[in-house]
Every structure is written in structure tokens, then in C-alpha cells.
Amino acid sequence: MDQRLLRPGVARALGWIALAALAVLVIFGLFVAPPDRIQSDAQRLMYLHVPVAWVAYLAFGITALGSVLWLLPRTRSPVWDRLAGSSAEIGVIFTALTLVDGSLWGRPVWGVWWAWDARLVTTAVLFFLYLGYLALRRIPSSPEARAKRCAIAALVAFVDVPIVHFSVNLWRTLHQQGTVFNDQLDAHIHGVMAFTLWFGVFAFTLVYVYLLDKRYRLLVLDEDREEREVQQAIAERLAASPVPPAPPTPPVEVGAPR
């Protein structure tokens, strides 16, 4: 697990399955699922918006989990730090997609691209928090110190995830409350529409796992390259040094006359 999360064969198969799942989602989302009675075809953006928002939550959850496992002395391993960093980057991309797809849906349905609404604002805050986390990871430092401060930052940033999720219940807001799991609403969703929505969640989860494996592998290679460059720079500095290294001092015996 040190070098890769998944075996190369498994990762390759997962990539093809994820691609096929996305193709099925495109067919169902754009052509098979009927238009919504009120929102008409703008509803088709929900087959993206909801799954990418779910993956953003999942990615930041994995980042938080990796950070906790790194902080606990018993489970501390560079694997968890890499997992956290890789997952956070994917989470940032999916949060950006959540905002963009939501905005494209909001224009025809709400009449605005953006509103200073609790869900939208807390999601934007989430995006910038994890953008800051990624910036923190790029500050040069020892791997240990970087992993520690990033793990703490990830846990602080994760506080915003439940705030985003429950923002529609905590504040009166333009963004609608949950639909699928809302008992009070008792929503009857057309079978094909429900299938497309859940299939979207499934397809994007596969995409997430595939990308996580790829990004983790790249992080391992980057760390190896950095280590090699440091070793090479030290060797070059020593070779170019005009002063020869001092000979080793003989050990001083305890109690020996000076």
C-alpha cells in the first residue's frame, strides 16, 4: 500500500468500469430520464450536481480520516498523509464542479447565477478552506512537520462539511432542503429519475476511487523525486566544497589526562 492504493490491474479495470458508468449516466441523464414537471430539462443538471457534491463530502471525509490516522501515534504512517492530500485535491475539484453545476442550474430555475444563501456561501467557504489546505501542503518543510500541520488544518476545515450539509435546515435559505430523504416532503420521484440520480452517485464514486489511486501514486513519485533531488544537491555541494571535510576526531577516553 506504500506505493499504490490499488493493484495496477484492479485500477485499470476500475478506470474502464468508471468510464462505462459515466457513459450510461450521460445516456440516462440527457436522454432517458423524463424532464421535470416544474423545472423541465434544467433538472438534468441535478444528475451531476448531487453526485459531485456527494463526492466532495466523501473526499473531505477521507481527508479527515487520513489526518486522524496520521495524528494517532499508533497508526501514524506517511500513507495516511498522502491519502489525505490526494483526496483533498479531488475534493476541491468536485466542490468547484458542485458550485458551477449548481450555478448553471440556478440561473434558469431561480433566475440568478448566485445568491448569498447559506448553502452556497458555506460551500464556497469549504472550497477556499481546502484550497488553503492544498497551499499549506506546498510550503517547503520536513515531511513530518508538514504532515502534522496539514492534518490539523484538515480537521479544522472538515468542521465546515456538516455546516454545509445542515445549512438548509439551520437557516431559512433559498436553497431547498433535502428532497430524497425528507420524510415531511414525502417526495415521489419517478423511477427512472431516481435510478439516474443514484446511478450518478455510484458512477462518480467510482471516478473518485480511480482518481484517488492515480493521484496517490503521483504523490509517491513526487516525494521520491524530491528526496533524490535533495540527496543529489547535497552530494554536489559536498563535491564542490573548497574545504575538505574535517577528519574524524579520535574518541576521548573518559578520565584520560588532558
Place this chain on the structure above:
Amino acid sequence: MRFAEYVITGWALTGATLAVYWFWIVRRTRRAEQSLPDGEVE
């Protein structure tokens, strides 16, 4: 399709973003693997 400009833009942007990100990872991974000493790939 009503609101086609929004729907198609959303789907196209999402697909393009994921494709570009995947391509960026694959290209950097290949470059990094080629720079390994003696072409060592684990």
C-alpha cells in the same frame, strides 16, 4: 430540450474538467516514472 444551453454547458464542463484532471495526472505520472533511476517502476 428546454434550457439546453445550461444543461449542455454543465455536462460538458464537468466532463472536460474531469478529463483534463485525469490527463494531467497521467502525463505527470508518466514523466515521473521515466525519471526514476534506471527506469525503475514499481
